[in-house]
Amino acid sequence: MIHEISPSEAVERLQAQFVWNYTNLSGCTIAIIDFLQTFPEEVRLMWPARLSIPKVLFYLARYLTLANNISSVFLSPGISRRTVKECNGALNLTGLLSPSAVVSAEAILFYRVWAFSGKSRRMLAYLIIQFIGLHSLVFYSVGKWLMSVKYARWSLPSTADRPICMVMEANEFLLSWTYAALLSSVISSMVIMVFIAYREHRGSSNRLLTVFYQDGVYYFVVLAIMASANVAVNWLAYGGYKYILIQFEVDLHGILSTRMLLHLRQIGTEFDAVSVTRIARIDRSQPVFSKTSRPFPRIPQRMLSPLHFRAQTTAKTTEISEDTPGDIEAI
Structure with missing residues (x-):
């Protein structure tokens, strides 16, 4: 739907629209830099891996995020459109790619929680129900929000034949539900991981478990802050x-989410090709390191991490138990 607005209001909204467009461009820049920086790791660690659920989710999350960023820049509402359908179509495509990318990334988190639980069937059933419930709400809320959007078109002297589309009105309460659902998903997953870590892995000196858990904590903290900030900005x-x-x-x-997989895969290549699924088979009763050991590559002091943008490639030697399983499904 198109609404006419006064010039003063149009200028004010246009300024806000341009700021929105600039932040989309900034996000796209970050995504492209991350892609270029981690692409060599993707080629080295993911391409040779056999097909698996984590590998499929990795590519979905990675390339849907890229596609969403590109669409957000080139299909932003603040760009000139000739028709009303172009206004709607541009925002709708970006609006559907965004939750698709997020849900793919969330699926990786849920898979990690399931692996961390020892691949419990009860945990799997619960996680499936929670995943479907929360992310159905995400898609529903975003879809209803897109349907509630009303546009204002305003022509600049340089774009008289192609008025600019601006979001004039929308049901922002629906977006708050979206952010709340994502925040609930992250919090609940983290609570489960903390509980499992306390109950099953307390006192463990296993490096793989430690990295697995720490990366999950980073993911939770960063995204919980961002979701909370989005809720506040949406209201204020x-x-x-x-x-x-x-x-x-x-x-x-x-x-x-993709850096977490690359990080774990990096450790996997140095621990006899282990992966996320190996977490389910680690012996909780014994530490990884023991006196009966053989030479094996040491984990670098700092390597690819969700919060570090530089991968480390150097390797030294350390000792690892003969009992460490190595014939686990690759991610």
């Missing part, structure tokens, strides 16, 4: 300013 900001953090949250979901 005006016009296009309400949406300035959306792209950053989508990017962080995709970037952190």
Whole structure:
């Protein structure tokens, strides 16, 4: 639906729209830099791996995030459109790619929680129900929000034949539900991981478990802060300013989830090709390191991490138990 607005209001909303567009461009820049920086790791660690659920989720999260960023830049509402359908179509495509990218990244988190639980069937059933319930709410809320959007078109002297589309009105309460659902998903998953770590892995000196758990904590803290910030901005900001953090949250979901997999895969190559699924088979009663040991590559002091943008490639030697399993499904 198209609404006419006064010149003064149009200028004010146009300024907000341009700020929104600039933040989308910033998010796209971050996503592209991350992609270029981690692409060699993807080629080395993911391409040779056999097909598996984590590998499929990795590519979905990674490339849907890229596609969403590109669409957010080139299909932003603030760009000139000839028709009403172009206004709707541009926002709708970006609006559907965003939750798709986030849900793919969230699926990686849920898979990690299941592996951390020892691949419990009860945990799997619970996680499936929670995943479907919360993310159905995400898609429903975003879809209803897209349907509630009303546009204003305003022509600049340089674009008289192609008026600019601006979001004039929308049901922002629906977006708050979306952020709340994502926040609930992250919090509940983290609570489960903390409980499992306390109950099953307390006192363990296993490096793989430690990295697995620490990366999950980083993911939780960063995304919990971002989701909370989006809720606050959505309620307090005006016009296009309400949406300035959306792209950053989508990017962080995709970037952190894929970096977690690359990080774990990096450790896997140095621990006899282990992976996420090996977590389920680690002996909780014994530490990894023991006196009966053989030479094996040491984990670098700092390597690819969700919160570090530089992968380490050097390797030394250390000792690892003969009992460490190595014939586990690759991620």
